Amino acid sequence: xxxxxxxxxxxSLTDITGKLSGDQGGVLRIEQLTAKAAPxxxxxxxxVGVLQPKIPVDITVTAKNAQPVASNIVTANLDADIxxxxxxxxxxxxxxxxxxxxxxxxxxxxxxxxxxVLDVERDGAKPPEAPEKPLVINLNLDIDAPNRILIGxxxxxxxxxxxxxxxxxxxTPVVSGGFELQRGFFTLANSKLTFTNGSVTFSGMGLQKxxxxxxxxxxxxxxxxVTAVVHITGLADAPQIELTSTPELPQDEILARLxxxxxAAQLTALQLVQ
Numbered sequence: 001x002x003x004x005x006x007x008x009x010x011x012s013l014t015d016i017t018g019k020l021s022g023d024q025g026g027v028l029r030i031e032q033l034t035a036k037a038a039p040x041x042x043x044x045x046x047x048v049g050v051l052q053p054k055i056p057v058d059i060t061v062t063a064k065n066a067q068p069v070a071s072n073i074v075t076a077n078l079d080a081d082i083x084x085x086x087x088x089x090x091x092x093x094x095x096x097x098x099x100x101x102x103x104x105x106x107x108x109x110x111x112x113x114x115x116x117v118l119d120v121e122r123d124g125a126k127p128p129e130a131p132e133k134p135l136v137i138n139l140n141l142d143i144d145a146p147n148r149i150l151i152g153x154x155x156x157x158x159x160x161x162x163x164x165x166x167x168x169x170x171x172t173p174v175v176s177g178g179f180e181l182q183r184g185f186f187t188l189a190n191s192k193l194t195f196t197n198g199s200v201t202f203s204g205m206g207l208q209k210x211x212x213x214x215x216x217x218x219x220x221x222x223x224x225x226v227t228a229v230v231h232i233t234g235l236a237d238a239p240q241i242e243l244t245s246t247p248e249l250p251q252d253e254i255l256a257r258l259x260x261x262x263x264a265a266q267l268t269a270l271q272l273v274q
Contacts (some may be wrong), residue, residue: 005036010071013037014017024049030059040077048088065101075104082141091136100145107153116235139173141166147182158184158195164202175202175211186219186230189259193219193230200236212237224257 002016018033026049033044046059063080070076082096121127147161162179181198198217217232227246234240243254256264260271 002035004266005164009073010069012070013042025039025049032178034087037063037068038064038071039067040079042066042068044175057084057086057092061096072120073106073108077101077103088137090133094139095140096142100141100143100149101143102148103150105149105151107151107156109154137170139166139168142235143177146180146181149179151184157186158198160184160198160200162200173211173217176211178202181200181217189224190261191221191227191228193221193258195219215239215242221258224261225265226254226257228254228258 004016005011005012013035015036016034018258019031020029020033023027023029027047028050029047030044035042041064043062044059045062046057046058049056050082061080061082061084065076065077065079067075067077070074078097081101082094082098083227084094086092086093102177132266143166145161145163147159149162151158151160159182161182162177164175164177166173166175168174176255178199181195184195184198186193196218199215201214201216202211203214212235215232216234218229220227220229222228229244229246231242231244232239233242243258244249245254246256249257253264255260255265256271259274260267264272
């Protein structure tokens with residue numbers, strides 16, 4: 001009847017029950033370890049050589065209809081079958097598959113401020129010794145999410161689906177694949193733009209050596225006798241937004257019709273400032 005909760009990350013595991021045994025060889029065997037991740041479950045089996053050199057690890061993690069993450073920003077329901085092998089002091093390999101049954105992603109009105117991390121040095125204290133050889137965790141994960149990735153907030157309502165391959169290491173992951181738009185619209189002031197196509201593509205590392213997917217979205221609507229089209233391309237950290245229309249108009253004229261439903265020449269002084 002154990003439980004683990006991380007309110008900041010939205011992690012909640014309850015009804016934890018298990019049976020562990022040790023032998024004279026210094027191996028801790030996980031005969032059974034299950035947890036409720038409502039509405040499904042997580043389970044772990046395997047062994048860890050806690051008293052052996054290099055601490056060998058051989059465990060299997062299984063999830064069925066599990067919802068280990070549920071927060072105001074992300075809620076995910078998934079099935080998983082993951083194998084972790086290697087040694088905890090040198091190198092471990094993480095192999096397996098994850099199937100996302102459903103994921104809700106809510107775009108908040110604003111993100112909380114970042115908390116500063118201070119490096120504290122105590123007088124007379126020796127600095128911690130760096131490990132001679134840091135632990136390397138290799139990744140070989142296939143993530144399948146054919147549909148029901150629901151994204152909402154800030155005027156956006158969309159559903160996407162696709163798959164990802166996660167390779168590399170936890171220090172430098174390499175992600176390939178992406179997600180395709182299945183349906184969606186975006187509400188901007190008085191206009192409702194319907195997406196005609198959209199994709200989020202991962203091709204390894206992005207800006208500043210971090211994961212940064214490429215965007216390619218097109219949405220359009222009829223506004224004040226003009227068909228306005230919005231193109232969003234580029235990397236997620238540096239998106240490029242372009243407005244076009246039929247008949248062809250300058251971008252500020254298109255924006256006036258999208259925001260206020262009328263030509264720029266008819267806007268009030270306050271609307272022009274906005």
